[in-house]
Amino acid sequence: MNPTCKKRMGAIRLETMKVVAQEEIAPAIFELVLEGEMVEAMRAGQFLHLRVPDDSHLLRRPISISSIDKAKKQCRLIYRIEGAGTAIFSTLSQGDTLDVMGPQGNGFDLSDLDDQSKVLLVGGGIGVPPLLEVAKELHARGVKLVTVLGFANKDAVILEKELAQYGQVFVTTDDGSYGIKGNVSVVINDLDNQFDAVYSCGAPGMMKYINQRFHDHPRAYLSLESRMACGMGACYACVLKVPDSETVSQRVCEDGPVFRTGTVVL
Numbered sequence: 001m002n003p004t005c006k007k008r009m010g011a012i013r014l015e016t017m018k019v020v021a022q023e024e025i026a027p028a029i030f031e032l033v034l035e036g037e038m039v040e041a042m043r044a045g046q047f048l049h050l051r052v053p054d055d056s057h058l059l060r061r062p063i064s065i066s067s068i069d070k071a072k073k074q075c076r077l078i079y080r081i082e083g084a085g086t087a088i089f090s091t092l093s094q095g096d097t098l099d100v101m102g103p104q105g106n107g108f109d110l111s112d113l114d115d116q117s118k119v120l121l122v123g124g125g126i127g128v129p130p131l132l133e134v135a136k137e138l139h140a141r142g143v144k145l146v147t148v149l150g151f152a153n154k155d156a157v158i159l160e161k162e163l164a165q166y167g168q169v170f171v172t173t174d175d176g177s178y179g180i181k182g183n184v185s186v187v188i189n190d191l192d193n194q195f196d197a198v199y200s201c202g203a204p205g206m207m208k209y210i211n212q213r214f215h216d217h218p219r220a221y222l223s224l225e226s227r228m229a230c231g232m233g234a235c236y237a238c239v240l241k242v243p244d245s246e247t248v249s250q251r252v253c254e255d256g257p258v259f260r261t262g263t264v265v266l
């Protein structure tokens with residue numbers, strides 16, 4: 001086992017990963033490249049639970065895996081500064097290390113899609129990053145991709161050019177300062193419904209819309225956020241209710257963060 005891989009507890013893996021690069025790609029939005037053995041186990045849609053390198057912050061912070069390069073043993077995370085933890089992450093630079101738990105969660109089911117398939121990707125704001133690996137992997141299989149991205153304004157637009165390498169991309173902004181004015185529904189309501197799968201990640205309002213719009217679609221997926229503590233299924237801080245049940249719940253960290261539409265209460 002690699003010496004940086006400190007311990008494994010069942011399926012939980014902890015590793016000290018190396019910071020390869022960090023760059024601010026939009027105001028308060030950072031791209032962080034990490035290197036380590038853990039990359040080998042990563043799948044699109046999973047997340048890393050990062051220890052804040054400051055002992056006054058006990059809880060780890062969950063950040064989605066944006067892209068995976070197994071050959072280089074590197075992965076890319078894209079995050080926005082929200083509070084103290086992400087502000088501390090933004091000070092990391094090449095050569096620093098980060099205590100990482102992961103990869104966590106179930107990830108997106110990308111099975112059974114090929115060059116005869118058509119897929120819709122829908123991302124909002126800082127929910128766009130996990131769709132990048134989905135686009136990369138499906139494009140490599142010849143899947144036809146249509147991507148709809150929603151942002152608050154022009155300054156917040158990220159990853160448009162990278163996603164455009166893999167298929168058609170529509171961008172909406174709430175204030176109309178870039179692309180189409182409005183939210184993603186302005187575009188999606190005009191698309192036909194002939195998608196073999198739908199993958200989405202974004203703010204709660206967008207996830208509610210996708211959940212309703214594709215409620216009965218057999219392969220429409222939502223990547224959801226919730227406040228987390230343990231990040232490994234033990235504390236039940238992150239639970240969502242299941243439709244028509246008072247007793248069954250789903251943990252975002254362990255049973256998700258990806259859920260099929262119609263399977264959790266939003």
Ligand SMILES: Cc1cc2nc3c(=O)[nH]c(=O)nc-3n(C[C@H](O)[C@H](O)[C@H](O)COP(=O)(O)OP(=O)(O)OC[C@H]3O[C@@H](n4cnc5c(N)ncnc54)[C@H](O)[C@@H]3O)c2cc1C
Binds near residue numbers: 047060084130228
């Ligand atoms: C599965 C998952 C994937 C995520 N992926 C990304 C990503 O790719 N890029 C990105 O910018 N952000 C992502 N987030 C949100 C990110 O985890 C929070 O913005 C971050 O934890 C805030 O920490 P902070 O210390 O800067 O802010 P603070 O507000 O000071 O955080 C205080 C506490 O609240 C928790 N918290 C705050 N906001 C959230 C939130 N939205 N979700 C979960 N816990 C929260 C923190 O973990 C911390 O314990 C993701 C969240 C989840 C659950």
Ligand code: FES
Binds near residue numbers: 228232239251
């Ligand atoms: S954060 Fe502890 S169970 Fe999900």
